[in-house]
Amino acid sequence: MTTAALATDADSDAAAPGSVSLSGLTKSFGDFTAVRDLDLHVAPGEFLSMLGPSGSGKTTVLRIIAGFEEATSGTVRLSGVDVTRTPPHARDVNTVFQDYALFPHMTIAENVGYGLRVKGTSRSERVEQVAESLRRVRLDHVADRLPHQLSGGQRQRIALARALILRPQVLLLDEPLGALDKQLREQMQIELKQIQREVGITFVFVTHDQEEALTLSDRVAVFNNGRIEQVGTAREVYEEPQTEFVARFLGLSNLIGAELAQELTGTRRTMSIRPERVRMLGASDALADGDVGLTGTIAEIVYTGPATRYLITSDAGVDIIAERPNAHHIAGLDVPRRGDRVRAAWNPAHAARLP
Known part of the structure; x- marks a missing residue:
């Protein structure tokens, strides 16, 4: 149908x-x-x-x-x-x-x-x-x-x-x-x-x-x-x-409060962004055009088989979950670890705006 x-x-x-x-x-x-x-x-x-x-x-x-x-x-x-x-x-x-x-x-x-x-x-x-x-x-x-x-x-x-x-x-x-x-x-x-x-x-x-x-x-x-x-x-x-x-x-979701969302996007509405839409960059890496991001520290890493989830405690006081498919990893190369400084980035177009 x-x-x-x-x-x-x-x-x-x-x-x-x-x-x-x-x-x-x-x-x-x-x-x-x-x-x-x-x-x-x-x-x-x-x-x-x-x-x-x-x-x-x-x-x-x-x-x-x-x-x-x-x-x-x-x-x-x-x-x-x-x-x-x-x-x-x-x-x-x-x-x-x-x-x-x-x-x-x-x-x-x-x-x-x-x-x-x-x-x-x-x-x-x-x-x-x-x-x-x-x-x-x-x-x-x-x-x-x-x-x-x-x-x-x-x-x-x-x-x-x-x-x-x-x-x-x-x-x-x-x-x-x-x-x-x-x-x-x-x-x-x-x-x-x-x-x-x-x-x-x-x-x-x-x-x-x-x-x-x-x-x-x-x-x-x-x-x-x-x-x-x-x-x-x-x-x-x-x-x-x-x-x-x-x-x-319905699954994991990162909720960004209205006040922080206004700082990031100029729109004062709570945002919901799914972990698979969040990219991890180096702490000093530049954001892509149109993206927003929060810098923080990896607090926890969870291996789920098909993917790995990273809990990032941001400097803004908001926890962000990012998910990376394990198919993209090469064993022993460029594997983030707990304590690493990273930037969680996403495109606001991929976020849902909540009432």
């Missing part, structure tokens, strides 16, 4: 199959308000991630869309139909959970076909659809096994196949990769994106993993304290954060 398509006025596809529209959504539990007057539109066929820390309200919103929680106020529309008070089984959505929720006594084929059996689908049609669904997740060879005989990644793919076989208009995913180790999780991210593209179903995905959200999503909704701080493409929320929370939550 192109950025232009996503930017289309939400009203134009609000009634299209697979759309999700939340308006004025509020959910309170006693004196605690988990979601506050929230508006969100998900386009048909879009992969939207709801990203935020624990307690930010993202899972509550997912449960309200699914019908597992009832909104205190506001409306939920699926494909243009108001389902705010509709029970879960009557909504054309399905949910994939982190704990897989597979029936331990059933074979994989029986697990995947369970929803079709409940719907009364004939055995011959059920067998055909189960085989197709297992092929889609590349696990047709395990049809006769039991869940405990599969790895965590395989069980997660089976849970996905079971949800997709009913062909819901919207698939809700509640941190489905959270229980997997890093390598398997990254592999599953690629597979999940491919499957979503193949089936063309709207995916609404909950995660607290920033990298996961940026990797998978057409758009990301960043949650904080029951509200959405920003909605945009992965590039927009990372490169152009609209609030300090978004700048800090």
Whole structure:
């Protein structure tokens, strides 16, 4: 889905199959308000991630869309139909959970076909659809096994196949990769994106993993304290954060206060600059045309594998993180060390201006 398509006025596809529209959504539990007057539109066929820390309200919103929680106020529309008070089984959505929720006594084929059996689908049609669904997740060879005989990644793919076989208009995913180790999780991210593209179903995905959200999503909704701080493409929320929370939550960011920013650029607005946009120069090196910089001392060095991060304590009293790809290094040559005097430089055009 192109950025232009996503930017289309939400009203134009609000009634299209697979759309999700939340308006004025509020959910309170006693004196605690988990979601506050929230508006969100998900386009048909879009992969939207709801990203935020624990307690930010993202899972509550997912449960309200699914019908597992009832909104205190506001409306939920699926494909243009108001389902705010509709029970879960009557909504054309399905949910994939982190704990897989597979029936331990059933074979994989029986697990995947369970929803079709409940719907009364004939055995011959059920067998055909189960085989197709297992092929889609590349696990047709395990049809006769039991869940405990599969790895965590395989069980997660089976849970996905079971949800997709009913062909819901919207698939809700509640941190489905959270229980997997890093390598398997990254592999599953690629597979999940491919499957979503193949089936063309709207995916609404909950995660607290920033990298996961940026990797998978057409758009990301960043949650904080029951509200959405920003909605945009992965590039927009990372490169152009609209609030300090978004700048800090999505990866590392250097925040330059308004007063210092005015000294450097003449504009009195807080700047957010990503570490990979910061270059390290010798303390006496001249700045490139248009660049600004702060001189300081390297206080810490962190090796991350693909890159090395340098924490620079500037003379202005502001800590700056610079990141250099390790591919650019020649072993033993020109390697900065703790205590070195350096200049952190960047182009103000690469910095986001925060309110």
